Amino acid sequence: MKIVYFYQYFCTPNGSWGTRIYEFASEWVAQGHDVTVVTSVYSKSDLKATKFIETQYHNGIRVKVINLKIDNRQPLLQRIYTFVAYAIISAWYALTLPADVVVASSGPITVGIPGLVARYLRGRKLVFEARDLWPDGAIELGIIKNSLIRKLAYGFESFCYASSRAVVSLSPGMKEAIERKHKHPQVYSVTNSANISLFSGILPFKDYGVLRSGKYAIYSGNIGEVNNAWWMYEAARSLREKGHGDIVILMVGEGQQKKDLQARVAKDRLENLIFFDLMPKTELVALVQHAMVSLVPLKGTPVLDTSSPNKFFESLAAGVPVIQTTQGWMKVFLDAHDIGFTVDPNDPTSLADCLIALDANKALKDELGRNAAIVAREHFDKSKLAADMLAALQKAIR
Secondary structure, three states: OEEEEEOOOOOOOOOOOOOHHHHHHHHHHHOOOEEEEEEEEEOOOOOOOOOOEEEEEEOOEEEEEEEEEEOOOOOHHHHHHHHHHHHHHHHHHHHHOOOOEEEEEEOOHHHHHHHHHHHHHOOOEEEEEEOOOOOHHHHHOOOOOOHHHHHHHHHHHHHHHHOOOEEEEOOHHHHHHHHHHHOOOOEEEOOOOEOHHHHHOOOOOOOOOOOOOOOEEEEEOOOOOOOOHHHHHHHHHHHHHOOOOOOEEEEEOOOOOHHHHHHHHHHHOOOOEEEEOOOOHHHHHHHHHOOOEEEEOOOOOHHHHHOOOHHHHHHHHOOOOEEEOOOOHHHHHHHHHOOEEEOOOOOHHHHHHHHHHHHOOHHHHHHHHHHHHHHHHHHOEHHHHHHHHHHHHHHHHO
């Protein structure tokens, strides 16, 4: 089967971003399928390009790299430009690449454009992969305010879904929302996966001169509003005020609010909130494995209840319990499998209190970690989920 995947943020384990498509496509190539990914250059990815358009091969995956640089710290208009430019250039590949099935992986929603070109101008079978509920998220977070733009956005979203043989969502919550709103007959839930072999083999602990094994909570990802960055700062302050400044919150990544947070931490001499820069996933593994808990601190807004963040699955694979803030499928899953806790995204003391209690109960922490490792193998192994995704593509062709 020839598969063409349109996705702007492709990354391998040598980068600092999610590797879902790399993991899935590697499995498919090993089974004899032909996979081409059309992507751009994301700041957190390991991909680099010297030409404007470059063909690379990663673990047998053919990757067409459009040398448009995308960074979450770019001004909004510049990011919109990169999204639109990628969509227009990718349309050429939608017209020219041979394919049995084309996958458009959003966001941004503009990635639907090459998918639609392949569908209507070349008669390809289109599968739409929804990584988030766009434009609902942008509207709830106040990014899209104009009523006309909202209507256009919802119309384009509906058109993408209606034009697709199948829709693949990244969480059960997204699947339910898409089925309810769009009445599409073929919606599948294929979550992000856990690279068990990468995250489960215990690596030596590196303290970087500021950490103690089992005495820190780790957050990795974008340091910004959606991920409740200031809430984590307030939780660190609460820990210090409660006499537990030895419990550290470690934030690994970049983002719009990082510099302001670092300045505030320095001013307050808040030694239990530590920042590390982006690092390759292969280096991040040990930091996750030796943490007392992993944080998934999304802002308290309904659309984020459907999220499917990579860090959730990777933490479970590392045998590390999770503290998260949503009221959707992750909360239900944590409770059902006894692998972590849900706290209030608007109350930083709830995080501080949870960390204090977990730090005082090593037996509970170890039990939650063992449960997490078992759940990761049973539900989120990359080979299993790659097979689920491939089955959805094959059904779309039939």
